[in-house]
Amino acid sequence: MRSLKLKWQLFPSHIIILICAMLAVVWYGTHSLKTFYVTQMAAFLEAQADLILPGVTELTVARKLSELDKFCRETGGKISTRITVVDWKGKVICDSGRDPQTMQNHANRPEIKQSFAGITGISQRYSTTTREEMLYVAIPIQAGKEIKGVLRVSKPLTAIDKELKNLFSRVVAGIIVIIVFASGITLLLAKKISQPLEQMKDESLRFANGDFSRRILVSGSDEIVGLAQAMNKMAEQLDERMRAVLGKSKELETVLSSMLEGVIAVDLHEKILYMNDSAIKQLDISQAAMQGKRLLEVVRNVELLHFIKYTLSLDEPTEKTIVFNLGKKDERLLQIHGAQLAGAQKNKIGALVVINDVTRLLRLENLRRDFVANVSHELRTPITSIKGYVETLLDEGEEHSQHVQDFLEIISKQTNRLHAIVEDLLALAKIEQESDRKTVVLERGNIKEVLQGAIEACSVNAAEKGINIRLDCPDTMYAKINGPMLEQAIINLLDNAMKYSKTESTVQIDAECTEKNVIINVKDKGIGIAPGHLDRLFERFYIVDKGRSRESGGTGLGLAIVKHIAHAHGGKVVVQSEPGKGSTFSILLPQFKSFENEKT
Template sequence: MREPKLIWQLFPINILILLGAMLAIAWYGNHSLRIFYINQMVDNLEAQARIIAPQVGQLLVKANFVALKDYCFQAGQRIPTRLTVVDQQGKVRCDSDRDPATMENHADRPEIIKAFNGEIGISQRYSATTKQDMLYMAIPVVDDKISLGVLRTSLSLAAINRELQRLFTRMALGILIITFFAGCITLVVARQITRPLELMKLYSQRYAGGDLTEKISVTGSEEIVSLAQAMNKMAAQLDERMRAVQGKRNELETVLAGMVEGVIAVDPEDRILYMNNSAMEQLGIEQTSTKRSSLLEVVRNIDLLRFIQHTISRDKSGEKTIVFNQGKCDEKILQVHGAQLYDAKKNRIGALIVINDVTKLLRLENLRRDFVANVSHELKTPITSIKGYVETLLDEAGELPQHVLDFLTIISKQANRLQAIVEDLLSLAKIEEESDREEILLERGSIRNILQNAIEACSAKAAERNIQLILHGEDHVYAPINGPLLEQAVINLLDNAIKYS
């Protein structure tokens, strides 16, 4: 439901308040004037009654009711007032407008009752006799403190009602005119109030759309101007921060776009948040927008999909080697690293995947390994031959000159050294071959036998340096081991210890 505008909230309220106030004033004025006119009429009726009362009293004392009737008729003709005389029993003795004989007993009339009690009786009511609203004023008629009856004077309220009705009509017309002009003024004032607010609304929509450069310039009350200044300050701060964020974002995108490694960011629903060009190239994806696309729609390798989903669901990072396009001419070997993404509140928001194309590196490594293994095997035979010939010559040392013996000794040492290097290379190639397996093969074996073999292999070097190798420990110690790897590791430790002792 659309909310009403401020101008249409202010306008009806002001008009209703103004109209209510004017009506209240009109009602109060009309009521006050009515009371004023009635009080004036009461005063006139009382004055007239006071003048007529003495003559009425004399006629009542004489019980001359015929003369009393004539007097009331004549007096009622001279003044525009109805006169009525009532005796102590409430019987109407004379009336200036009606025949007393046709009138009912007036003892129960409110103004008559008060007059009987010695008070001035005043009453307003509809008269069944005259068929109109009447104002009655009654005073007691007294002779030597003896109550003879009541003299009542009355006037019709029709004239007052008509006058008040005309006055109220004029006041209502005035109220309508005043309300019309007040409404126009209210619209103008409300428009002056809402125009700056509408302008600020327009600028706030521009701010929401990212246009934070324009400033709001409004005039009006202090509150509106202060609000506009606050919005300008807010827009300037937001613009500064947005520029800083945009700059950092551009820097980050530049760095990620320039990386050789492929980078993919995904959310917990397997939707792609970011993918750089390297990742698209490595995975054979067309250079189109992949943001917010489903991972299943973009990535076609099942092993990579499983790794990404596994990374999202677990709490630690991991890595895996994946063969992409296996068996095809463009086969690739990808080293994939995965880690979880968290927001500032430590809530998991997805995962980050880094892809390295290690195809060339692994090929070169395999070439190096094969070369080392082949060269080592090829060198082993001539080195063995050289050692054999040198040892044969050294066995016949008595027939050779001393300098030849020195050369042969040097050759023998260097041949032994070269043979040790070749054996180390072969061992290294074997270790690398074992490490390439996903799991190292372990078999239950004797630890003591491994240590004893390592000591025998290093005993000659130890003897040359006058070092004695002694094995202490239990004879029957077994564990799951890889015998050749463990033996080579112990030999390397002993060889280094002998060499640097």
């Protein structure tokens, strides 16, 4: 739709406002005059009613209806007023303009009701009898304090309406003359205002095209000149800021282009806003192919597309590792991080995805795991043989000197520790492999049964140390678990709690359900852990007190196994501890509200 120039917008708007103002004045004046005339006529009718009331009262009380009818017709004709008399029941007993027998009961007429209440009634309405707009004034007919009827006088408002119409016609003619005169003046003023604005528009188009060299020079009102000066100042500031933005944009483009990580920005409709060179290379697409297109049109990896949809639906960062196939022999592992892309008003405008190619790192990690598993497996047999021979020699202790016996006991102790480390390494390697291959079988299981099994497995060690293990868990608490793996995690936590608890103390196990998790807590009142150790507590071979751990036969792998078992269940393990007050280890498992179609 083509827009109008300012003068053609100002001109009709001013004329319309003027017309509306004039019409409002005319309407208000006409309405006020009519109200004034009606008020004056009502007072005149009331005065007439007061003059004829004594005669009407006398004839009405005496029930001289024929004389009353004659009186009303004669008097009404003389004063050019319709006179109606109504008895106390609302029946019309006399009317100067019509036969009372043909008229309806008037008890419900507004003015009649007011008169029955003892006051003067006034009403304005259309009369079905005279077929005109009428003004009615009614006063009560009283004999003493008793109301015997109502005297009503009325006149048509036709004369007032006619006079007002004539007045309205004259006023409208005057308004037309004023509007014609005002139109010329308004058009000249609108043109005077629009000319400098037209000039500023032309210069602002130059600004929009990036030409900030020229300045606006106009004359006119203070507001127009002030606007021109403000636009000139804006042009100077825009020129400076554009230079700064372009400089920063080039710097940012240089940084993003130099990054090894791929960076992708999409809007809420998954249309590509930006993609750096690393992302283009990692996803094997061309620069030209992505311009102005949705990510779905240039990337065919379902996992990546689903991840971006998921990121757009969240308000917090997320991450995932996906497999990206470029060909039969070229498979890449990409670690992707997604976060909300916020605008200047902190509103979500899209998503930002950072891609790391971790193919080499994961391959090295797999090699490390395989190496540890293979070495541990190969060490298992010779360590078992050494352990057996040492135990045999210890059983023949009488044949050895005390010096040899002491050496054999040291060898036995270290062999047992080495055997425990190898067993833990094999267990950890198995858990990692099953988690990576997603072969960990999770089934609906009773939490209390798993906890009782772990307590039973630790009962001998607990009895030797005089430690009491208490269990607080509902009988009907269920979760999606791998029973043996979860039991092993609880055993490791119980062993850890007993190692660092005093004799004759208590270890508490409890389980609870929240909206999102099933939480298993193992609490002890032992020596506690300093805050500086908590972040690394679940690393392999990390030991807080190495001397105490060696004495108790610890391998440094127990808590790492707990962490990987929790991750295999889709959960996590956390710890809260304070030196001297004990520790609480908590395994958080996902809350599954429905177990339909699951193997039990």
